[in-house]
Amino acid sequence: MARKNYPLRISPELYAVLERWAxxxxxxxxxxxxxxxxxxxxxxxxxxxxxxxxxxxxxRAQTPDPE
Structure with missing residues (x-):
């Protein structure tokens, strides 16, 4: 399976959380x-x-009528 590269912009705080979690x-x-x-x-x-x-x-997904 080929992987797709994708630039991701996240806050430094969230990155620090992800880094510790990882x-x-x-x-x-x-x-x-x-x-x-x-x-x-x-x-x-x-x-x-x-x-x-x-x-x-x-x-597309159907949304219910707001009745």
């Missing part, structure tokens, strides 16, 4: 960010496991 989990900051994003995407139902991908939907 060290606690024995990961690099980059690996920690990727881990957190992957976990969030799975929990949101946007990313399935490799053997169980999420169901695809067509078009």
């Amino acid at each position: 060290a606690d989990d024995l990961r690099s900051v980059n690996a920690q960010i990727e881990y957190l994003l992957t976990r969030a995407a799975r929990e949101a139902g946007r990313l399935g496991s490799p053997d169980n991908p999420p169901a695809r939907t067509q078009g």
Whole structure:
């Protein structure tokens, strides 16, 4: 799987938190960010496991009418 490079701008305070968290989990900051994003995407139902991908939907999500 090819990886995509993407510049990320975050505050120094958030970077320091991620740096400490990554060290606690024995990961690099980059690996920690990727881990957190992957976990969030799975929990949101946007990313399935490799053997169980999420169901695809067509078009945009429908919003309920505010009645």
